[in-house]
Amino acid sequence: MMVRHMKVMVLGHRNPDTDAIVSAISFSYILRSLGYEAVAGRVGDIQPETRIVLEKTGLDVPELVEDVKPRVRDVMTPNPISVRLGEPVKKAIDILVSKAIRSVPIVDGDNKVYGLFSTESFARYFLNELISLRLTLREVPVRNFLEISNSRLVVGSSNSVLSGRVYVAAWSLQAIEKRLTEDIRGQILVVGDREDVQIKAIESGISALIVTGGFEVSPSVVEKAMKNNVKLIISPYDTYTTLRLLDLSQPVEYFAEKPRTVTEDSLVKDVARVMVNEGVRTVLVVDSIGRLRGIVTRRDLVRDYRKRVALVDHNEFSQSVEGIEESAVIAVVDHHRVSGDVKTLDPIIFRVEPLGSTNTIIWAMSRELGLSIPKNVAEAMLYAILSDTLLLKSPTTTAIDRAVANEIAEYVGLTLDQAIEFMRIAMAANEPSDPRVIVARDLKIFDVGGISFGIAQTFTTRVGNYISMVDRIKHAMDEVLREKGLRFLVLMITDYIEGNSLIIASGDIKTVEKALETDLSKGYALMQGVTSRKSQVLPKILRYIESMRI
Template sequence: MFKEKLVIGHQNPDTDSICSAIGYAELKQKQGENVVAARCGKLNPETEFVLDYFDLPAPKLVTDVYTRVSDIMEKSNLKSVLPSTPIKEVGELLEQEAIKVIPVVDKDNKLLGIVTASDIAHRYLQELAVESLREVPTSLENIIQTLDGELINNQQDLSSEVTGNIFTGAMDTETMCEYINPGDIVLLGNRIKAQEAVLEREISCLIVTGNLEIKSEVKDLAIEKGITVIRVPYDTFAAARLINMSIPISKVLSTEVEKFYPDELVEDVKEEIINSAHRSYPVTDRQNRLLGLVSARNLIDVETKEVILVDHNEKSQAVDGIEEATLVEVIDHHRLGDLETLEPILVRNEPVGSTATIIAKLYFEYGVELSVEIAGVLLSAILSDTVIFRSPTCTGVDKMIAEKLAEIVEVEIEKFGRRLFKAGSVLNKLEPRELILNDYKEYKFDEIKIGVGQIEIMDLAEFKEMQHNILNVMNEVKKESGNDYLFLLVTDVLNEGSLLLYNQTATSLVKRNFVGEEEEVGFYLPGVMSRKKQVIPVLSKALID
């Protein structure tokens, strides 16, 4: 599977931004690419209406594209063990997988600690001298597993702890029995008399080595005494060494271990990872469930997120972290901004009224069939951005593409457009701050920063009832954002004009450069419908000059 790419619009997304992302992601998917539509802000009422009307889900919310631990951690072949796992089995797993660290988890996959190859090597050296399991008890189940044993008879709970001494039958029977106590473990060959003698001592377990035959009288006596008998393929010496490796890994693991969360920024944790004592560290969720491992090796040639931008190409409008991501394409209809790339990328920038127009053109150019749903959202975006063809940004291409899409969707353009704008009216749905920031973009001209919001309404008179309150909130937003000027363009769709609200500091700037009528609050601009084509160029020229 190819690496996932995100196609995403600008912050405070409008209908064109959202629908273009959906449409372009669908086109890329049909061309065999792993592309997912995303958004970096909540949907406005108009866009919600469009997606509900055409029964499409909202793109997934992406708050930033910074590289996070989840992007670099190893998770595809993640190995872990339970705390009851014998040391020998864990050591074999480390060798087979050529890994140095393995997490230990409980039955719910919650992290208990980690074990390294050096932990096991150190423990092995310690256990060579162990003659008793009292300090580090194990279970018969682990002993059978570690010694590749065959259970001849089972007289007790195999999972319960065994804590007796370990004896090998290297001395004569009489002398050996002087040292053996009830509950001990004895390793013997096929010395029948010795086997019977140790069973009479009520040991915990008899281990017969070398895969030797066990006589029926020995089995019967073991059953009578309630003693478990195990047969193993190793000789007595090898079995004696290995039995200490049946100790559960819980006796070895490091519980005080540094871990990371998947949402942590790589930039914030890389020094800690590089300077760590362990080669790898576990990654868990907030409920301590194991998700992966991360190491210094993962920081070499880090793969950043691949992003396709639609409906914008300026850093100030892009999703947070865009400077760390790999920008692979830009599809837009605005002026070229300030984003830079290390390698050539595909840029499709056309002087049309909507990015959705370009996306639809690509479908036609590539001969890819448009579904009713995708045609519907692209048509909606065109009507929204061109204000049902009333905006001066609207071109003949926008109208031609919109008519083709309307045929697919089977709607009447003017009627559907009016319904779209009515559904998208935000006056009675949003608080003043939300109105200002609903479709808001920031620009920088030399050292001067400005913010310009826009709302489109059907009745300017209704807006004027709340304009004083909105102007007060604009002053707050200007102060918080650090912008030199803040504007709000309130566009009257039906009467084809806009009321421009601004902070007091921008009064002379507006009066010198715009032609219109001064209102009680703001400046009315007849015929002005487009922020991009009729407002930003005027402000840009005035502020740069």
């Protein structure tokens, strides 16, 4: 089932041409009309021709999308609840219970992560305490105990601390007198309304006296406590509850574990690997200086966190955005061969037709749905159709492309001749002079039967100007070939007015010669009537590769 409330990125192929960019914009409009939160994006820099088209039609350049790999920011719970250093551990426990969670971050006054309190870290501490059979407090703020127990401080400062072993005066006075003189100096005594024990304990040098049951103490006890600098606290609870609250008033960091931290840009698959391999249940998300930004738990990784993507003007993953294999493709609109890369568990929008432009298909879809495309978007679609069909002269141009071009021209108030003249000028601005740009700007990579190869194309009205550049162009092609790990690379320098292409190859040139039935011994070949990568060059190469496997 497609989730329509989630954001969908509509993306064309790498090294996008005008048809890819405008398809992303126009199909985003259709998806939004269907209830999707669709946003157009681009996978690479736009060409001068495309920029001219967008400026003419008043459309913004789509946002650059470098990859669609799920990142921590996509799955984390932002600004999670936390506890501060020094706060009583009971507060952290109350959070876990009330929120039905297993852990809570511990931060300092600047929101920097100090540690993680979890059911596991608390259990480890508690087990050690059971083994020792002693409740010993260490630098526990008095205010912590007062806060969680609603106790009343009679003598002493709330900014002071409770330290030492905790004793309960539950014996006879003689036994108490013996114990008091032996080992209670500097320790903490919990006692009921026994004034004789209270006074004797104070005189014996205890550091704190906690009276349970909410019983008031006599003025003489208060005076003794003040004279001997003994903290005097009255707890409203019975002895057992008071002892538990003393334990739970300890600073939460005493029960903390060292957390695993990541940034928002970290990859989800790396976090999942840590959780599985190291048994980690919770990972904290921090910024560059360690401040808490979010939290990721195992529960977050159970749901489908993949980014939703719609592919336009391509369907081969080798031509798509980085990380496409880790995304959820919810739609494909294209006019190229079906690669078989897109595999889904649920039905998706999948529209591939043998037409000259993807925007021809999108225009037909808008008519089928009864949608009125905004006129500036429609005008850009017209220019994209003219660009991709080489001003309606490409062998891939169909009667449907021509009919749609005429229909859109009438819809936006232009004549077809006016639109063609504008695109003739815009396309001329596309001609690069840098050999590296000539090769890489419109490069499509294919992977068939374990053979990776590329076909690049650039358009011109002066093919002859490139012959003098062949050596420099071949050098750039060799570099790209190595970088991309290709078997061979073909460059088409296409004259869209005369209807022919200059062919240059790098790598396994023999395969290219046999596939295209041409001679590249001069370093290039001029192929008359060849202008389409999609319908005239790629199919020949695919058929030859297939014949090699038979």
